[in-house]
Amino acid sequence: MGKNRRIPPTLAGIAALVRVLAKASPGRSVLGVLLIVAAALLPIGVAVATGLLIGSIPAAVSAGLDSGAGRGLLVLLAVVGGLVLAQQVVTPLLTTLGETLGRQVDRELQERVMSAVGTPAGIAHLTDPEVLAGLRVVRGLGLADNDRPSLAVGALASVVPAWLRALAAAAVLVAFHWWLGLIWLVTWPLVVYFMQREYFRVGQVGFGQSSALQQAEYLRDLAITAPAAKEIRIWGLLDWLVTRFSTAWRTAMEPIWRERRPRARVVLGSTGALAVVNALSYGLLAWAAVRHDLGLAGLAVYTQALSLANNYTAFDDQNAYLSFAAASVPKVLNLSDRVAAEPSAGDALELPEAFPADQIRLSGVRFRYPGAEQEALRGVGLSIEAGKSLAVVGDNGAGKSSLVKILCGLHPPTAGTVHVDGIDLAELDPAAWRSRIGVLFQDFAKYHLTVAENIGMGAPHHADDRDRLHAAAERAGALPLIQNLPNGWDTILSPEYTGGTDLSGGQWQRIALARALFAVDAGARVLILDEPTAALDVRAEAEIYERFLELTAGLTTILISHRFSTVRRADRIVVLDNGVVVEDGSHDDLLAREGRYARMFDLQAARFVELEAGHA
Numbered sequence: 001m002g003k004n005r006r007i008p009p010t011l012a013g014i015a016a017l018v019r020v021l022a023k024a025s026p027g028r029s030v031l032g033v034l035l036i037v038a039a040a041l042l043p044i045g046v047a048v049a050t051g052l053l054i055g056s057i058p059a060a061v062s063a064g065l066d067s068g069a070g071r072g073l074l075v076l077l078a079v080v081g082g083l084v085l086a087q088q089v090v091t092p093l094l095t096t097l098g099e100t101l102g103r104q105v106d107r108e109l110q111e112r113v114m115s116a117v118g119t120p121a122g123i124a125h126l127t128d129p130e131v132l133a134g135l136r137v138v139r140g141l142g143l144a145d146n147d148r149p150s151l152a153v154g155a156l157a158s159v160v161p162a163w164l165r166a167l168a169a170a171a172v173l174v175a176f177h178w179w180l181g182l183i184w185l186v187t188w189p190l191v192v193y194f195m196q197r198e199y200f201r202v203g204q205v206g207f208g209q210s211s212a213l214q215q216a217e218y219l220r221d222l223a224i225t226a227p228a229a230k231e232i233r234i235w236g237l238l239d240w241l242v243t244r245f246s247t248a249w250r251t252a253m254e255p256i257w258r259e260r261r262p263r264a265r266v267v268l269g270s271t272g273a274l275a276v277v278n279a280l281s282y283g284l285l286a287w288a289a290v291r292h293d294l295g296l297a298g299l300a301v302y303t304q305a306l307s308l309a310n311n312y313t314a315f316d317d318q319n320a321y322l323s324f325a326a327a328s329v330p331k332v333l334n335l336s337d338r339v340a341a342e343p344s345a346g347d348a349l350e351l352p353e354a355f356p357a358d359q360i361r362l363s364g365v366r367f368r369y370p371g372a373e374q375e376a377l378r379g380v381g382l383s384i385e386a387g388k389s390l391a392v393v394g395d396n397g398a399g400k401s402s403l404v405k406i407l408c409g410l411h412p413p414t415a416g417t418v419h420v421d422g423i424d425l426a427e428l429d430p431a432a433w434r435s436r437i438g439v440l441f442q443d444f445a446k447y448h449l450t451v452a453e454n455i456g457m458g459a460p461h462h463a464d465d466r467d468r469l470h471a472a473a474e475r476a477g478a479l480p481l482i483q484n485l486p487n488g489w490d491t492i493l494s495p496e497y498t499g500g501t502d503l504s505g506g507q508w509q510r511i512a513l514a515r516a517l518f519a520v521d522a523g524a525r526v527l528i529l530d531e532p533t534a535a536l537d538v539r540a541e542a543e544i545y546e547r548f549l550e551l552t553a554g555l556t557t558i559l560i561s562h563r564f565s566t567v568r569r570a571d572r573i574v575v576l577d578n579g580v581v582v583e584d585g586s587h588d589d590l591l592a593r594e595g596r597y598a599r600m601f602d603l604q605a606a607r608f609v610e611l612e613a614g615h616a
């Protein structure tokens with residue numbers, strides 16, 4: 001660690017980028033290195049050969065082309081021609097390769113980030129601002145996206161040959177005056193070092209503003225994507241959105257604008273030093289020419305070497321891209337380390353076929369969302385009997401969905417334990433446990449994929465099994481709707497695709513229910529349904545719940561619902577209030593107790609009677 005700190009950050013960033021390159025495309029990376037060396041050395045070859053060619057002209061002219069000197073000149077001419085030709089081939093090849101490799105690196109980083117972000121058992125890291133800042137670099141959605149790693153790869157292809165060329169040219173100057181060559185060999189790396197340090201500082205400021213840009217990006221996306229399009233029109237939000245976007249963007253960008261230029265003293269210092277070294281070099285060359293210390297060839301070679309020593313481009317955008325990427329790429333690569341700090345899976349235990357066979361037991365479970373002030377669960381004690389159905393009811397915000405997330409292992413409890421058949425959930429392999437859970441979340445995902453894929457995602461390893469898909473869809477009452485879609489099972493559930501379509505809220509809910517039942521079909525023993533009928537019409541709800549016992553036979557079912565016509569069918573009901581269980585029993589028990597459940601039930605029943613009367 002101590003050693004690493006001494007490595008200039010741009011070099012460390014380039015090293016990190018090169019490691020990604022070597023992984024993403026090893027063959028092309030090797031070709032890139034060869035082309036970079038060729039692009040660096042060919043101009044030096046041309047300079048030296050041209051100098052020698054110029055030097056050989058007087059002798060060849062006086063002795064004639066047939067002479068040894070004349071033949072030497074012809075050979076040098078051929079060498080210069082060959083080298084120039086090779087240069088013409090290498091330069092565009094390297095540029096194209098740089099672009100291709102840039103795209104490969106972007107893809108490789110996206111893949112790494114997808115697995116880094118998807119791997120942890122929990123989901124808390126998805127709201128960690130530092131993780132989100134790293135993600136934005138990879139998504140390439142930033143409003144100041146010149147820290148894109150692909151730009152740095154392209155820059156490597158142009159900057160590194162220029163640096164090497166300048167270095168080689170300085171080495172040629174050693175033959176003129178060793179100390180002058182040495183001055184060049186020391187000056188230009190120093191200039192590059194100081195300039196890169198400046199660019200890196202600017203890059204850090206840019207990366208640091210990433211979170212501030214988040215709101216501008218959000219507002220922009222609101223205006224140009226579908227989800228809020230209806231409300232934006234109804235409430236006339238567009239002007240307000242554009243103004244808010246503009247303010248958020250300016251606020252985030254101002255520090256970048258202030259810092260985006262390298263400081264004047266560094267630029268002036270660098271260019272001043274170079275001016276002095278150049279004046280000295282050209283003065284010495286002129287002096288040597290006047291005193292006839294140098295022949296024509298020497299004069300030509302060193303003049304060209306000087307010009308090449310000057311073309312290492314320390315001050316252009318390409319150099320800046322390298323340092324910008326050096327500021328962002330290691331943070332992207334570190335995402336997996338940061339995310340790995342999340343509580344990870346315990347040892348993978350081989351789970352028995354019927355698991356859970358006995359019970360899921362929550363003891364003193366408390367839970368607070370990361371960064372939240374209040375606890376969502378404040379000491380829940382509950383035994384959920386395997387193979388039976390349990391309904392959880394409670395007011396909005398009582399903690400029902402939080403309980404589901406804890407049961408699924410998406411968040412570890414802040415205190416207390418969850419045991420499944422006596423095994424602490426923290427000890428269970430999350431993948432093994434989740435293969436035992438089929439869940440319909442309240443905010444289930446609506447994938448812009450085909451219907452078959454939308455349902456198949458409940459158990460990806462069986463996703464191609466059309467018979468199983470068919471059976472799950474049938475049980476969820478989704479079959480008629482699928483058969484009516486323009487391309488049946490292959491219809492993409494998004495109007496943003498040709499031939500795609502959207503579904504109604506209730507239709508989507510049937511698809512999501514089919515997904516959960518598909519998981520059950522593939523071996524899940526616990527079915528969790530969070531508001532499974534919220535968007536269904538009364539007839540659809542009745543239709544599903546007539547088959548509820550059939551759908552959930554032999555399963556441990558946990559049902560969350562505000563509809564008492566649904567809830568009352570469960571074997572057992574618990575009432576959650578403000579993060580604790582306040583009532584627990586069967587529908588009849590709880591009605592007889594005349595407590596909170598009974599009041600909620602009566603209220604809804606009375607409302608229903610009112611509605612019925614209204615219709616009559």
Ligand SMILES: Nc1ncnc2c1ncn2[C@@H]1O[C@H](COP(=O)(O)OP(=O)(O)OP(=O)(O)O)[C@@H](O)[C@H]1O
Nearest residue numbers: 369372376394395396397398399400401402403442
């Ligand atoms: N991601 C989150 N971060 C911070 N707090 C949250 C988060 N999600 C929920 N909460 C808070 O946790 C508490 C419990 O929320 P939860 O979603 O579990 O309630 P619920 O009983 O499912 O409510 P509803 O009936 O409205 O779905 C609420 O006070 C809520 O504001």
